[in-house]
Amino acid sequence: MSDEGMIDRSNELKEKITGLFAGSSIVEQLNLVDTLQHLSIDHHFHEQILSTLRSTHAGEFNSSSIHDVALRFRLLRQQGLWVSPDVFSKFKDEDGTFHANIANDPRGLLSLYNASYLFTHGETELEDNILFARQHLESMEGKLDYTLAEQVRRALHLPLPRTLKRVEALHYISEYKEEPMHNSSILEFAKLDFNLLQRLHLKELKALSRWWKNLYREVGLNYSRDRVVECYLWSYTAYYEQEYTRARIILAKIIAIIIMTDDTYDVRATLVECRQLNEAIQRWDESAVSLLPEYLQKFYLKLMSTFKEFEDELKPDEKYRVSFSTKAFQILSSNYLQEAEWFHQNYKPRFNDQVNVSSMCSGGPWVCVGLLVGMGDTVTKEALEWALGCTDAVRACAEVTRFMNDLASFKRGKNKNDVASSVECYISEHGVPSEVAIAKIGSLIEDAWKTTNQARFELPELLPAVQRVANITISMPFMYDDKTDAFTFSSRLEGTIKRLFVNPIEL
Ligand SMILES: [Mg+2]
Numbered sequence: 001m002s003d004e005g006m007i008d009r010s011n012e013l014k015e016k017i018t019g020l021f022a023g024s025s026i027v028e029q030l031n032l033v034d035t036l037q038h039l040s041i042d043h044h045f046h047e048q049i050l051s052t053l054r055s056t057h058a059g060e061f062n063s064s065s066i067h068d069v070a071l072r073f074r075l076l077r078q079q080g081l082w083v084s085p086d087v088f089s090k091f092k093d094e095d096g097t098f099h100a101n102i103a104n105d106p107r108g109l110l111s112l113y114n115a116s117y118l119f120t121h122g123e124t125e126l127e128d129n130i131l132f133a134r135q136h137l138e139s140m141e142g143k144l145d146y147t148l149a150e151q152v153r154r155a156l157h158l159p160l161p162r163t164l165k166r167v168e169a170l171h172y173i174s175e176y177k178e179e180p181m182h183n184s185s186i187l188e189f190a191k192l193d194f195n196l197l198q199r200l201h202l203k204e205l206k207a208l209s210r211w212w213k214n215l216y217r218e219v220g221l222n223y224s225r226d227r228v229v230e231c232y233l234w235s236y237t238a239y240y241e242q243e244y245t246r247a248r249i250i251l252a253k254i255i256a257i258i259i260m261t262d263d264t265y266d267v268r269a270t271l272v273e274c275r276q277l278n279e280a281i282q283r284w285d286e287s288a289v290s291l292l293p294e295y296l297q298k299f300y301l302k303l304m305s306t307f308k309e310f311e312d313e314l315k316p317d318e319k320y321r322v323s324f325s326t327k328a329f330q331i332l333s334s335n336y337l338q339e340a341e342w343f344h345q346n347y348k349p350r351f352n353d354q355v356n357v358s359s360m361c362s363g364g365p366w367v368c369v370g371l372l373v374g375m376g377d378t379v380t381k382e383a384l385e386w387a388l389g390c391t392d393a394v395r396a397c398a399e400v401t402r403f404m405n406d407l408a409s410f411k412r413g414k415n416k417n418d419v420a421s422s423v424e425c426y427i428s429e430h431g432v433p434s435e436v437a438i439a440k441i442g443s444l445i446e447d448a449w450k451t452t453n454q455a456r457f458e459l460p461e462l463l464p465a466v467q468r469v470a471n472i473t474i475s476m477p478f479m480y481d482d483k484t485d486a487f488t489f490s491s492r493l494e495g496t497i498k499r500l501f502v503n504p505i506e507l
Contacts, residue, residue, distance in 0.1 A: 040169035070111035237475035247374030335360035364398035393455035396448035
């Protein structure tokens with residue numbers, strides 16, 4: 001089908017779906033919102049969804065179904081609307097255990113499980129819910145209908161709030177027709193929309209690949225990882241929507257620069273050269289190129305011209321954003337240098353010092369600033385200052401990135417020039433076996449998720465930025481699934497990449 005034909009048909013369907021919001025009950029509306037999000041077409045119904053969630057939040061809700069209560073809890077919390085964990089009390093006895101019938105309700109348990117993963121610090125009852133739901137869902141293995149069984153299997157591996165939306169949508173698009181209440185207009189719209197977006201994404205990916213090939217050849221740093229598709233994929237996890245082309249491309253380029261800079265500090269440069277490179281990056285002026293060894297000079301000039309190109313792509317009142325990005329890159333560079341100093345002096349830092357530096361070196365904090373650069377009007381100077389400040393959700397993103405990477409590389413064994421990882425620093429500082437250190441890092445990752453969840457309530461005016469930062473955090477379990485680093489060892493991602501960017505869904 002031509003683009004035009006697909007767009008016309010989508011518009012028809014979209015109108016039909018919009019009509020579904022009117023005249024349905026609150027529970028029906030919540031299920032509709034869930035379906036649209038699950039199929040990753042919610043961006044077309046932003047206003048209707050927001051008004052549904054806001055009015056649900058303001059109103060009474062008396063359902064006796066744990067599925068309904070948990071669904072409402074999850075949808076509202078994800079949207080930055082606070083709901084108390086007390087909503088689950090009515091399903092529990094006085095001693096805090098769930099009523100017996102809950103244990104036999106797989107759909108309710110799955111909703112409870114996914115919802116409870118929106119916990120914030122100190123909400124131990126939600127952690128208990130997770131354990132309870134997990135235990136009963138595991139015991140039902142083999143007894144559930146196929147689609148529910150598949151959803152349970154995926155959720156037990158990775159709960160919905162930590163699942164990459166587009167990848168989950170691919171699964172759900174093929175499962176949705178089995179749902180008893182499914183709506184064929186919604187399904188058709190989801191497929192059309194996925195395919196239309198895929199054409200756009202593939203076009204972007206091709207343009208980005210040309211940019212990268214030229215850059216890679218021009219700067220001649222052959223020791224650097226050649227991973228342009230993965231750079232694009234990572235950027236795409238922050239935003240997939242049509243109107244974010246500019247943001248997506250800028251972020252993918254930023255990630256490509258991170259990889260190249262990281263590999264220069266880690267793999268190639270001597271300590272003296274690391275210091276020279278950092279000095280030049282801090283000066284950020286073409287004249288500083290003379291500080292550098294010859295093999296880094298083209299790279300340095302290319303860095304400067306790439307940032308200049310970002311500026312050219314922004315509107316006059318947005319151009320100031322690039323200076324935040326430059327600053328974030330300079331912070332990253334000085335942390336890379338700190339790691340190099342530690343490594344070359346064979347110094348094992350204290351755990352906390354190591355985490356402070358290596359979280360910055362994960363690239364996460366710069367990605368969080370960089371993802372805002374090309375976005376539209378929702379980005380304010382406050383949002384950029386918040387991201388650059390590397391607090392709450394940004395810090396959490398950096399920690400999840402760092403810790404998941406460290407758990408993966410601890411399993412694999414390290415790179416030649418890698419500094420002692422958080423796992424190793426913890427082991428040597430506390431004199432504990434590796435299992436204890438790994439468990440500790442795991443609990444710090446959970447803390448970071450709580451911080452991420454909490455950030456949605458603390459900074460309502462920054463919510464659009466917080467949600468995109470959370471998307472980056474959510475990409476980490478995907479990138480480091482089963483403790484392997486898919487970014488560096490990307491064969492695991494190949495099938496997913498083809499389904500996301502190359503092979504259309506059959507209509
Ligand atoms: Mg490194």
